[in-house]
Amino acid sequence: MKKIFYILIVFLFKINFAYSLIEVDITRGNLDPLPIAVSPLHVDPQSENYQDNKIKELGKLISSVVEKNFSSTGLFNPLNKDAFVQKPDIAHLKPRFEDWRLITAQALVTGKLLIKDEKLKIEFRLWDVAANKEMIALAFTTTPANWRRVAHIISDKIYERLTGETGYFDTRIIYVSETGPRTQRVKKLAIMDQDGENTKYLTLGNELVLTPRFNPTNQLVTYLSYFRNLPRVYLLDIETGIQEVVGNFPGMTFAPRFSPDGKKIIMSFAKNGNSDIYTMDLESRLVEKITEDSSIDTSPSYSPDGKYIVFNSDRSGLQQIYTMKSDGSGVKRISFGNGLYGTPVWSPRGDLIAFTKVKGGKFYIGVMRADGSGERLLTENFYQEAPSWSPNGRLLVFYRETKAGKNGKGFTAKLWSIDITGYNERELKTETDASDPSWSSLLSK
Amino acid sequence: MKFDKNIKNILIILITTLALSACAAGKKSGVGTSNDVYTGKDTIEYLATGVKDRVFFATNKSSLTTASRDTLRKQASWMRKNKNLNVVLEGHGDERGTREYNLALAEKRANAARDYLLTYGISGKRISVISYGKEKPVNSASTPLSWSQNRRSVTVKTK
Numbered sequence: 057m058k059k060i061f062y063i064l065i066v067f068l069f070k071i072n073f074a075y076s077l078i079e080v081d082i083t084r085g086n087l088d089p090l091p092i093a094v095s096p097l098h099v100d101p102q103s104e105n106y107q108d109n110k111i112k113e114l115g116k117l118i119s120s121v122v123e124k125n126f127s128s129t130g131l132f133n134p135l136n137k138d139a140f141v142q143k144p145d146i147a148h149l150k151p152r153f154e155d156w157r158l159i160t161a162q163a164l165v166t167g168k169l170l171i172k173d174e175k176l177k178i179e180f181r182l183w184d185v186a187a188n189k190e191m192i193a194l195a196f197t198t199t200p201a202n203w204r205r206v207a208h209i210i211s212d213k214i215y216e217r218l219t220g221e222t223g224y225f226d227t228r229i230i231y232v233s234e235t236g237p238r239t240q241r242v243k244k245l246a247i248m249d250q251d252g253e254n255t256k257y258l259t260l261g262n263e264l265v266l267t268p269r270f271n272p273t274n275q276l277v278t279y280l281s282y283f284r285n286l287p288r289v290y291l292l293d294i295e296t297g298i299q300e301v302v303g304n305f306p307g308m309t310f311a312p313r314f315s316p317d318g319k320k321i322i323m324s325f326a327k328n329g330n331s332d333i334y335t336m337d338l339e340s341r342l343v344e345k346i347t348e349d350s351s352i353d354t355s356p357s358y359s360p361d362g363k364y365i366v367f368n369s370d371r372s373g374l375q376q377i378y379t380m381k382s383d384g385s386g387v388k389r390i391s392f393g394n395g396l397y398g399t400p401v402w403s404p405r406g407d408l409i410a411f412t413k414v415k416g417g418k419f420y421i422g423v424m425r426a427d428g429s430g431e432r433l434l435t436e437n438f439y440q441e442a443p444s445w446s447p448n449g450r451l452l453v454f455y456r457e458t459k460a461g462k463n464g465k466g467f468t469a470k471l472w473s474i475d476i477t478g479y480n481e482r483e484l485k486t487e488t489d490a491s492d493p494s495w496s497s498l499l500s501k
Numbered sequence: 502m503k504f505d506k507n508i509k510n511i512l513i514i515l516i517t518t519l520a521l522s523a524c525a526a527g528k529k530s531g532v533g534t535s536n537d538v539y540t541g542k543d544t545i546e547y548l549a550t551g552v553k554d555r556v557f558f559a560t561n562k563s564s565l566t567t568a569s570r571d572t573l574r575k576q577a578s579w580m581r582k583n584k585n586l587n588v589v590l591e592g593h594g595d596e597r598g599t600r601e602y603n604l605a606l607a608e609k610r611a612n613a614a615r616d617y618l619l620t621y622g623i624s625g626k627r628i629s630v631i632s633y634g635k636e637k638p639v640n641s642a643s644t645p646l647s648w649s650q651n652r653r654s655v656t657v658k659t660k
Binding site: 326354375457459 | 639
């Protein structure tokens with residue numbers, strides 16, 4: 057298992073007697089990003105005046121959403137549009153590849169859009185500039201209000217074609233929005249598109265809310281709420297806004313997560329100073345106790361096949377990471393490095409477990425294999441924790457807090473993401489301070 | 502069982518009292534910490550004259566110190582005198598631990614205080630417990646002193 061995990065995607069196209077290729081090496085982050093030209097989508101002149109005139113700008117808007125997605129990966133370098141010579145409609149029909157090669161583009165995205173019967177029709181193509189070939193051509197029909205989602209789906213299709221990995225742009229992130237002084241922090245559930253757009257607040261801030269997590273199969277969210285000052289795990293349907301408490305526990309339930317099939321919630325229940333792990337089946341409402349130990353057992357997370365659970369426990373004295381079978385048998389400690397380990401979360405690919413490590417007064421986000429081997433620390437900071445995986449298992453989103461001065465001066469909490477290679481560490485801009493992010497599955501599958 | 506526990510507690514008190522008198526000379530008064538536990542007077546409020554409302558803990562620990570036991574015994578005696586009073590014990594942690602672990606740890610801290618009050622004859626019906634994890638710091642600076650003030654269990658009158 058010492059082998060480095062390399063994925064090289066190579067596209068071969070025969071041109072005369074030579075071969076050309078575009079390759080995006082996703083294991084090396086931003087060292088050598090692929091130059092890509094995203095032409096503004098051509099807007100059909102007859103659709104320009106549809107309703108509020110906004111359609112006229114939509115071609116540019118969509119291409120800039122796609123570009124922003126690409127540059128955020130660190131794998132692509134979207135080229136400056138000022139250098140584009142060919143008009144969008146002509147390029148979409150048949151690019152003059154030599155013009156695009158001149159500005160060093162290796163891949164080209166073109167498209168057009170029009171309004172027909174109140175529907176937005178969008179077409180796009182991805183071209184291999186070096187090989188003079190079309191790589192994808194796709195068309196979408198949707199309501200005009202949905203244009204952002206189309207931009208994300210286009211980004212996903214291109215990302216998938218060029219890297220061989222599933223995309224993650226047509227996704228959302230749920231998190232806890234934080235405002236006010238630290239001693240009277242107001243926390244609300246908030247949700248945004250993965251690129252920071254479309255922020256919506258799902259609770260009013262009347263009660264403390266923590267640790268929202270997406271159901272991997274639908275738009276349900278589970279989280280901890282202090283409604284009526286009773287800390288309990290809740291279930292929230294983001295579409296309908298309906299909330300319900302999970303189970304009928306006579307004490308605090310917390311640290312909830314869904315099972316990979318979305319049918320169960322796994323969480324901790326604290327009673328008389330002892331926290332153990334429980335599951336509740338959402339359909340039958342059957343509650344099962346999974347761990348039975350006098351130590352603190354919390355932060356459970358299922359393996360993607362649902363057969364195993366990873367969690368943290370201080371049964372050895374201090375917080376460490378353990379795995380067990382989903383029925384609670386076969387408990388095995390997997391973290392053995394110096395320091396404390398918490399918030400383990402299993403990658404949707406199954407290969408890695410992400411965690412928070414505390415060592416020497418610093419906080420690290422890291423990954424290890426499911427047997428605890430191959431530990432790699434990706435980022436070090438004053439305070440950071442709670443990694444959550446992108447649905448393709450290539451990125452982690454987490455939150456980071458700064459050191460506060462007197463009376464909490466200078467304190468901030470922000471969302472950050474990092475590639476599992478350790479490259480491309482970036483802040484995810486949020487309207488307010490933010491913590492406890494959870495990444496959704498792809499909205500369109 | 503209960504008898505055993507009482508004996509054990511009394512023994513612990515004896516042992517820790519001896520330990521305390523041995524090192525009392527080296528202890529700072531007013532502000533500061535001793536063995537990672539806050540020993541100052543800031544942030545403390547009083548439930549009645551001489552009855553402190555809170556006890557403090559070491560990092561990642563939920564065990565009660567001698568000073569904490571003394572505070573809790575005074576709380577127990579105050580509760581015995583005021584039979585209609587109920588309390589909620591609010592457990593807290595500092596910002597230097599992961600959120601979920603802190604929720605569990607703070608619950609354990611508040612329960613350590615509860616268990617001690619029970620051994621002094623206070624009915625469990627009069628005591629409820631809530632954990633706030635690291636969500637409600639009393640001191641929001643990022644310093645070891647503020648962290649020690651935040652690792653606490655606070656006894657709050659409910660009625």
